[in-house]
Amino acid sequence: MTGRRRWSTDEILDAAAELLRTGDAESFSVRKLASALGTDSSSLYRHFRSKTELLRAVADRVLLAAMDGHQAEGDWKQRITALALRLRDAFGGQPQLAAVWGRYASSGTGSRLVMEEVLQALRASGLPDEEIPVRYHRLAVLIASLIAHEAGAGSITPQEQEQGMELFRVAVLGADPARFPALAHFARDVRPLGADRRAAFEELLAAQLARIEAEVAPRRSPA
Template sequence: MKRVPVERKRRRPTGSGVVLSVDLIVDTARELIDAQGAQAFTVRKLGAALGADPSAVYRYFRNTEELLLALADRLIGESMADFALSGDWAADLRELCLCAYRSALRHPQIAAFSTIRVTGRPHEQRAVETGVGLLLQAGFDDATAVRHYHTLIDTVLGHAALDAGVARLAPAQRAADERAWQAAYGALPADEYPSLHRVREHLPLMAGSAVEPALDLLLAALKGEAAGRER
């Protein structure tokens, strides 16, 4: 049977009077996963939250995989909503990457799967188009622009997945991990751990996110490489 495109489907109210749509289903899935986590998400729970039979979801999405990819792409779109080009390719790349990072941290439960998937959908396509375009603007050749974008975005999404995992920890767990840098590492004896003893006052820095320092290091290297190409 030929699948009817979503935009051509007739919207009909469910038994509870709710009119289903792609946007409503994706928004409700987001709320459920934000609240309960991706592992606990089921179409049965989604149907209950929508006030519809779970099978109704499959009129809009072939399977759960398609729904989750649509949700991941929606978040990319939201992360790009306020992004605007400034004319400075390095600053724009930095902001583009941080948009993706901040989106993951706003939805840490969704980041558990969204940071490792390729949606292949319009919002992701636009984000990749923008990132690769900025690197081409900087003067990199085609293959180098793609490699550098891959390095940048995977670095940022890797940090996003790590920091989102930390955000999913219980507050007591996070606090214990933060204290460990001072209590467990800061008190190590100088004769056995001379380097850690020397930097002991700065070890609490390890409790924070390293995403911006990592991004700035990469961008500094890219700016240096781009400047070298101009000479």
């Protein structure tokens, strides 16, 4: 009698990534993954101790691919900006995996490469070492949140997008001026969350980096 096929870790992660492309982290389960592979859950738990550990590994593969061939260039702000845009592009075609990364984070080699680059760039900014961990964390939260939001907005179908736009127009243009005076005043200029995502991403990131630069500048000025 032929035994069940033994799946490698990479093959399991490939299958998990494919399920996440057509579903989401909420509906994803080890049982569904095992069924897709034609095996039982226990065989997968030999590779990953939990669903969360598996999801983190899937997200880390995206980070690892994004860092493949990456070369740090420019000043510290250019380095962080280039890295953030590189990560956004990597997750852009895999919106469900962006949501996974934003929710579960990662602890693999890909994550360590990203952390190393950001920490090195922040050290190059002139920040004292004791302030770098806090700044790193704020940047990481901002970048992960922006990527997850942009990817999520980009995953909706054209029909869903049009329905959302219609609901937005009704909610904004139909606002009662007596109850929502500011909204009524700006109604024709306010844009939905999905508009200008790329510009918003870069502007918010630039503002955070400018804040760090402003804190460093006085310390570099001659007395």
